[in-house]
Amino acid sequence: MLMLLEVLRSAFVFLAISTGLACPIVERLGLTPAERVVALPALSLLGVFLFAWAIYVFALPAAVFGLLPLLAAAGLLSGWRTLVGTWRDAAARSLVVSQLLVTGWCIAWMTTIASYSGGGWAGDWFEHWERTRFFLERWPLDRKFLLDYSLTARPPLVNVVVGAFLQLTRADFAHFQMGMTLFSSLAFLPAGLFALHWGGRRSIAVLALLFLVNPLFVENATFAWTKLPAGFFVLAALYFFLRSRGVGVPSGASLLGSALLGAGLLTHYSAGPYAVMLAAAWLGTAWARRRDLAWWRTTAGICLVGGLVLAVWFGWAVAHYGFAGTFFTNTSVTVPEAHGGVEPM
Secondary structure: OHHHHHHHHHHHHHHHHOOOOOHHHHOOOOOOHHHHHHHHHHHHHHHHHHHHHHHHHOOOOHHHHHHHHHHHHHHHHHOHHHHHHHHHOHHHHHHHHHHHHHHHHHHHHHOOOOOOOOHHHHHHHHHHHHHHHHHHHOOOOOOOEOOOEOHHHOOOHHHHHHHHHHHHOOOOHHHHHHHHHHHHHOOHHHHHHHHHHHHOOHHHHHHHHHHHOOHHHHHHHHOOOOHHHHHHHHHHHHHHHHHOOOOOOOOOHHHHHHHHHHHHHOOOHHHHHHHHHHHHHHHHHOHHHOOOHHHHHHHHHHHHHHHHHHHHHHHHHHHHHHHHHHHOOOOOOOOHHHHOOOOOO
């Protein structure tokens, strides 16, 4: 009973901070109710990262984390009309209910895990646990993870966000598992939005069922690493990129997609090819508009928003580790044989 109450309390904390911060922004973007269901957690979690990152960079006291739920509550109160209107929409309500079902399913499986092993994967969950503690406990900048990897070998968004969650709940491994699983389960949301777009409201429930019985999804959602959170941001960015090319385009769709793609890159560097693909698609499909000043303004805005999101991490990293120490430490650009042929994520 006590464990159930702690799970519910922790889930409520995560729900609050992953929706409240972005309410004042999302209600001004001209999105449909179902789109708001995806944009709210995506932008709120990016906001949690920026908030917690500022605490780390400026060496602010841990007590400042207490402002995070207050800011989230203020955002929810200021946007309560938008939230009520979103809930009243049948498609948005189906997305929310299906996401809660998927998240509950993942948490239920996660509670059965006494410890991780994972064979060759064993280093992945341990590395991300240590990286989260790095930001919480302010370890030295020259710390090596798994005795080999520097801080810049992995982007920090999930570790920083989950660290903020631990500050608001309890800084132990069980709550780390909880935060990672809650974050990872959100990968369903943008997939559900695509299902709604192409198949209608009933397809959301069908997709949720497929997620529940998919061992690959459940395995990745309950394993403490950053692949599914990256998938969440990339899928959301892809949706809003496609939305910006359609009819009746929301005013902020392209900028939102750029911000979320930047967040995906700060989550896992495997988002890089998607960034290249979407940039090429944006330029290629708009070649006929190359003399349109409005298109260039939009393109400049996209580059500015995405660049600012990336600069938060890369600017700091270059200042502390140098160019080579920032861009040439990930295993995607190093020799796998140097790491025993195993390439952690």
